Amino acid sequence: xxxxxxxxxxxxxxxxWRGRAADTLARRGVVCLxxxxxxxxxxxxxxxxxxxVVGPVPGCKGESARAAVDRLQRCSPRGRVIALVRGxxxxxxxxxxxAGAWDCLEESSDLTELAGCVSGALRQQSSHHGEGxxxxxxxxxxxxxxxxxxxxxxSLASLRSLCRRSGQPLSVMMLDIVDANRGRTPSSxxxxxxxxxxxxxxxxxxxxxxDLVARYRDNTFxxxxxxxxxxxxxxxxxxxxxxxxxxxxxxxxxxxxITAGIGIAESTVGFVESGRHLIQRxxxxxxxANRDGGGLIVTWNQLVEQEPSxxxxxxxxxxxxxxxVERVRQQFRCTYxxxxxxxxxxxxxxxxxxxxxxxxxATYAETIGRRMGLPSSLLRTxxxxxxxxxxxxxxxxxxxxxxxxxxxxxxxxxVKRHPETGLEILGHVSFLTDERPLILYHHERYxxxxxxxxxxxxxIPIGARVLAIADALDAMLSERSYKEPYSVxxxxxxxxxxxxxxxxxxxxxxxxxxxxxxxxxxTTHPAR
Numbered sequence: 001x002x003x004x005x006x007x008x009x010x011x012x013x014x015x016x017w018r019g020r021a022a023d024t025l026a027r028r029g030v031v032c033l034x035x036x037x038x039x040x041x042x043x044x045x046x047x048x049x050x051x052x053v054v055g056p057v058p059g060c061k062g063e064s065a066r067a068a069v070d071r072l073q074r075c076s077p078r079g080r081v082i083a084l085v086r087g088x089x090x091x092x093x094x095x096x097x098x099a100g101a102w103d104c105l106e107e108s109s110d111l112t113e114l115a116g117c118v119s120g121a122l123r124q125q126s127s128h129h130g131e132g133x134x135x136x137x138x139x140x141x142x143x144x145x146x147x148x149x150x151x152x153x154x155s156l157a158s159l160r161s162l163c164r165r166s167g168q169p170l171s172v173m174m175l176d177i178v179d180a181n182r183g184r185t186p187s188s189x190x191x192x193x194x195x196x197x198x199x200x201x202x203x204x205x206x207x208x209x210x211d212l213v214a215r216y217r218d219n220t221f222x223x224x225x226x227x228x229x230x231x232x233x234x235x236x237x238x239x240x241x242x243x244x245x246x247x248x249x250x251x252x253x254x255x256x257x258i259t260a261g262i263g264i265a266e267s268t269v270g271f272v273e274s275g276r277h278l279i280q281r282x283x284x285x286x287x288x289a290n291r292d293g294g295g296l297i298v299t300w301n302q303l304v305e306q307e308p309s310x311x312x313x314x315x316x317x318x319x320x321x322x323x324x325v326e327r328v329r330q331q332f333r334c335t336y337x338x339x340x341x342x343x344x345x346x347x348x349x350x351x352x353x354x355x356x357x358x359x360x361x362a363t364y365a366e367t368i369g370r371r372m373g374l375p376s377s378l379l380r381t382x383x384x385x386x387x388x389x390x391x392x393x394x395x396x397x398x399x400x401x402x403x404x405x406x407x408x409x410x411x412x413x414x415v416k417r418h419p420e421t422g423l424e425i426l427g428h429v430s431f432l433t434d435e436r437p438l439i440l441y442h443h444e445r446y447x448x449x450x451x452x453x454x455x456x457x458x459x460i461p462i463g464a465r466v467l468a469i470a471d472a473l474d475a476m477l478s479e480r481s482y483k484e485p486y487s488v489x490x491x492x493x494x495x496x497x498x499x500x501x502x503x504x505x506x507x508x509x510x511x512x513x514x515x516x517x518x519x520x521x522x523t524t525h526p527a528r
Contacts, residue, residue, distance in 0.1 A: 116157030392422030
């Protein structure tokens with residue numbers, strides 16, 4: 001082991017989780033130390049050479065989040081702390097940030113997200129010590145290439161996580177090297193590595209230390225700008241173009257003047273999308289910049305807001321009209337889903353026991369679907385449907401939603417209407433065509449005794465069958481006004497009994513394997 005390599009200390013009382021986290025980071029080239037001393041402050045290791053400390057907050061019964069962060073920080077006084085918040089504890093998350101945690105994740109988060117946060121912390125730690133920045137500014141080979149885009153997505157995930165939790169925006173900027181005189185784009189430019197190195201060096205010079213800069217493919221670069229809105233990203237893009245103009249490449253060769261075509265997309269507060277979708281929006285803006293002559297700066301909002309007139313439409317090619325329609329459709333879909341999710345969150349907030357239920361079900365459904373080998377397109381549909389599956393409860397009176405005792409037959413009949421109410425709410429939205437059947441049928445049972453239509457077996461869409469088991473899984477694991485959370489062992493027993501009756505057998509088998517192999521990925525952690 002190279003003593004100069006950055007190290008990560010993982011503190012956790014679950015041996016299985018600790019091992020899986022270390023393996024995930026090791027596959028990304030991160031040197032890990034692990035220990036289970038999270039409860040006993042005197043036993044916690046002191047690691048002066050550790051750059052990042054990962055550990056649960058709070059760490060033991062009666063400990064505040066601030067005390068837990070302080071304890072983790074003492075393990076490595078100069079390291080950054082990533083706090084794993086146990087349960088859906090918003091107050092603990094805020095307290096951990098105030099105590100100086102570099103980032104916070106729910107303990108049940110996907111380990112890929114943890115890896116992204118660790119990568120971001122290591123990179124910022126390196127930049128803070130004056131390393132890394134000069135290297136990437138002078139040698140484009142050090143920049144992430146298209147063969148390692150997953151590494152960039154990991155790092156982007158950590159930045160987006162931090163911005164979400166601090167209520168700050170994040171923008172992504174994609175840049176193409178462009179001939180300033182002729183507007184030629186990378187497909188027609190033949191550049192040697194000296195030009196790319198010069199381009200990358202100037203780009204790093206303009207960017208801040210907290211920004212993430214990478215080479216996306218041959219002549220295309222990408223920058224993630226935390227805490228930056230679209231107009232701020234545009235201003236940085238203009239400064240970069242001016243830098244290229246005033247610092248021409250001089251290497252003894254003959255080159256045309258170089259500028260940059262730039263596309264920008266902003267991920268605003270409350271606008272939740274995957275990192276890939278954010279990059280896709282920035283790429284669409286870049287394609288428009290290149291198509292309009294090269295060397296331009298175009299934002300995603302400009303694409304959506306500049307609606308072509310009737311006369312313009314007649315002059316546009318079918319391909320360009322299709323591009324415009326798809327952009328508007330994508331923006332509208334994201335905005336509508338997020339707005340509707342806000343309504344669902346408002347309903348769930350009425351009952352503390354169901355807060356964040358829909359998003360937990362979305363995570364469970366996607367995980368189960370992936371383990372079943374469902375196609376990626378269906379997984380996207382499944383996640384969106386799960387996030388919206390309880391929107392129909394908007395029509396259920398508060399007195400019924402928050403009732404602590406058993407429901408009467410009439411009250412239960414009102415609750416059973418919520419899938420159909422959800423369909424009525426979403427029925428006019430054409431781009432949710434695939435999601436609507438999953439929302440309508442998520443309370444159907446495999447044996448035909450469910451509602452609202454009494455469908456059975458394969459009559460129920462596979463996505464609705466997966467959503468049903470994910471919904472039941474979170475209900476069993478969560479505290480309710482009428483019950484304590486079930487243990488994982490009891491959940492397994494309930495699933496085995498329900499297989500072929502309430503639940504799809506294949507979905508049940510995949511869920512049971514998941515609970516056996518990775519129970520620490522569950523959102524709640526009742527006594528086992």
